[in-house]
Amino acid sequence: MKNKLLSLNTYRGLLHLFFPKLCLACEQETPLKNNVLCLDCQQELYYTDHITKDDNEFKRMFYGRLKIEKGAALFYYRKQTTIQKLIHQFNYSGIKSIGKIWGNEFAQLMIENGWKESINVVIPVPMHWRKERKRGYNQASVFAAGIAEILACMFYPDGLIKTEPNESQTKKSRAERVENVRHVFQLNDQYDLAGKHILLVDDVLTTGATLEACARTLPSSCKISMVTLAIGRL
Numbered sequence: 241m242k243n244k245l246l247s248l249n250t251y252r253g254l255l256h257l258f259f260p261k262l263c264l265a266c267e268q269e270t271p272l273k274n275n276v277l278c279l280d281c282q283q284e285l286y287y288t289d290h291i292t293k294d295d296n297e298f299k300r301m302f303y304g305r306l307k308i309e310k311g312a313a314l315f316y317y318r319k320q321t322t323i324q325k326l327i328h329q330f331n332y333s334g335i336k337s338i339g340k341i342w343g344n345e346f347a348q349l350m351i352e353n354g355w356k357e358s359i360n361v362v363i364p365v366p367m368h369w370r371k372e373r374k375r376g377y378n379q380a381s382v383f384a385a386g387i388a389e390i391l392a393c394m395f396y397p398d399g400l401i402k403t404e405p406n407e408s409q410t411k412k413s414r415a416e417r418v419e420n421v422r423h424v425f426q427l428n429d430q431y432d433l434a435g436k437h438i439l440l441v442d443d444v445l446t447t448g449a450t451l452e453a454c455a456r457t458l459p460s461s462c463k464i465s466m467v468t469l470a471i472g473r474l
């Protein structure tokens with residue numbers, strides 16, 4: 241009997257995780273249908289318009305560094321706002337569902353804006369295995385899975401492998417940051433990526449050093465596009 245009760249509680253806990261009774265951000269209101277946020281919190285998110293513009297600030301971050309086909313972030317990252325709180329919960333509080341929902345939402349926008357046709361494979365920026373085991377999941381990979389599901393293209397969560405944990409990136413120039421992370425990514429040779437159009441996915445874009453390092457690890461015959469959940473400012 242005791243075991244049955246325990247398992248029922250676990251089940252309820254799981255249900256609550258996927259369909260929260262309260263908004264994830266304010267914990268006061270009831271979420272909108274098929275969402276984890278209430279109307280007020282949903283309206284507080286700052287969406288970018290990158291997806292509708294071929295020339296945008298995301299792509300401009302990589303001018304002169306790397307050729308990318310398309311680039312876009314879903315949100316602006318602002319401190320002391322709903323998005324900061326939600327990304328923090330997504331990264332550290334084990335709330336995976338929101339990353340998947342955002343991935344689905346972003347992919348829908350990609351389709352509406354003609355992104356889908358040429359993309360073959362979705363690959364997230366990897367996390368070092370030790371960190372991933374500690375955290376339970378790689379948030380970039382959860383977001384990427386939500387994207388790949390709607391785009392209905394190949395998803396290789398381990399297409400790139402992170403071989404070493406990062407050294408601290410602060411106090412380094414952009415070139416130094418790229419060099420610093422350049423050698424920590426490795427291609428998983430289980431996959432044939434030659435000539436494919438790869439969509440690289442990360443959680444937050446700041447300097448672009450990590451995405452640039454990942455892109456440089458891919459075969460030179462690949463076309464590359466990039467998306468992130470949010471674009472931040474240093």
Ligand SMILES: [Zn+2]
Pocket residue numbers: 263264265266267268269277278279280281282
């Ligand atoms: Zn709310």
